[in-house]
Amino acid sequence: MNTKILMTGNEAIGEAAVRAGCDFYAGYPITPQNELTAYMAKRMPQEGRIFIQAESELAAISMLMGASASGKRVMTTSSSPGISLKQEGISYLAGAELPALIVNIMRGGPGLGNIAPSQSDYFQATKGGGHGDYHCIVLAPSSVQEGYDLVFLGFELADKYRLPTIILGDGMLGQMMEALELSAFSSQPSAGKKPWALTGCKARKPNIVKSFYMHEGGLEEFNKKLQKRYRQIEKQEQRFENSHLDDSDIVLVAYGSMARIARSAVDALRKKGKKAGLIRPVTLWPFPFDIFDNLLRKKKKIKFFVTEMSYGQMLEDVRLAVNGRAPVDFFGRSGGGIPTVEEILEKI
Amino acid sequence: MKKIFARPMSLRDIDTHYCAGCGHGIVHRLVCEIIDELDIREKTIAVCPVGCAVIAYDYWDFDCCEAAHGRAMAVATGIKRVQPDKFVFTYQGDGDLAAIGTAETVHTANRGENISVVFINNAVYGMTGGQMAPTTLVSQKTTTTPLGRNAAREGHPLRVCELLSGLASVAYLERTALDSSGAVIKTKKALKNAFLNQLQGKGFSLVEILSPCPTCWGKSPEESLRWVKEEMTKVFPLGRYK
């Protein structure tokens, strides 16, 4: 039997990366994820892996580019302002079709904002963030255990589709301590199966890792290839958790830490005899559009209520999913305030 | 008949996109000659810059990685740390290495990363059409200093070798030029030192090469060589800095 231990979300993500075979980590200190960088500083050398404290997030993400181009499993972690700097490299990773895992333990913005938990980087994570026509897969854990588990999935998806994958957590998840079941060290199914990697051109033609396409039509052709892959991901990788959807009149929609509060609100509503349910997107990109479609096809009289630690970012995707077929209400706070169960009940 | 000069094996036989009299082509060849001589083509990974040499990988017949503008040394750091047995070098212009990538340059050098850096100082931004570079000489005209670089406003040319020479972790720094065949031979020697240092695990090595850009300087190839010798070397003295 696997024993459970207590860990913070930050540490759990770090331990998961180590156990998932992360070869290379580069990061730059920023609250509320400093424990994660420190954890990697301690654990990576213990396992004979590489840890670098970079001079900036710009450098950290480019270091990842080099290590990923070498065919290695790579991760960086940061929080909102640092992730803004990493957008340069994330766009290059997407353009060069390089897998990488990027963890954003979100804090309040815009600007330097504050260090309170927030979900105001949803747009940045799911709609591109850097320049160009690209997507990252975005995974949103709502517990320490799920943060741990999604690291394994994140690495696998990044390798499978050759793109950067983001874990979008928040300061609450990062700092919170919960019971965690550790899994065994896993081997990388993709290790050694990256024929595009830069390993020296021994017994093969030289490889080039690049995102630059100057010749007529070259970039458009490449972008079409990327778009085809994105459509495939949208079809195959939608993930969510739901509860009580069969008999709900009102469905709360929330992700990450906020979904824990929304779940309590659903329980409170149910206690009062209200038919409430929950959809918790686990993949924010691809957004789980299909569950909304399926539900709306079955139920004509239904209402949605989105709650976020932002002023309505995922809300836009829910509206797209619902597409005018049902009312969509919203309550959100950000910049330090976290919507409470009481506030949600009052707004519904 | 004995063959005494040939195209290096590591250099592809394709047309050049560089302007007539440009220094990039010369240094591309030198790099390839040394890689051939050291027989390290199959373990070489180059990091190409954003600048006129962005498509260096079209010429070089070994593994190459792109980097964002200025981030070549960070990319090289990532490659070298996970593949310490490979030969990793960056090739960068002065805008790339000494303006947008200054932080990466200073910190890669200061960590003493065991990589080699080929630094082309042509005193302008070539690729974007001849704007002021950090290395532009005082009173030199560029598209963004139409009246000439004014030291009071734009500062003095940034001297990378001098700047890095104070860092304890740097193994080797040398500044050379391309203004004559003798100078090209010296440049090759310096590059070979820098490459050998890495193979011997000695740490961060950088060769700064004063290189002509006739197009953006508005000079003929011949005048450009004279300008390197007579003007650039005054501000950027040649020699070993570390």
Ligand SMILES: Cc1ncc(C[n+]2csc(CCOP(=O)(O)OP(=O)(O)O)c2C)c(N)n1
């Ligand atoms: C982030 C970013 N900013 C600006 C540019 C535009 N740009 C391309 S090359 C270049 C300057 C290159 O000059 P240098 O490094 O001196 O190399 P050279 O072309 O002279 O060889 C600039 C500013 C870019 N590609 N990316």
Ligand code: SF4
């Ligand atoms: S613009 Fe200058 S640096 Fe660029 S290819 Fe022409 S001569 Fe060389």
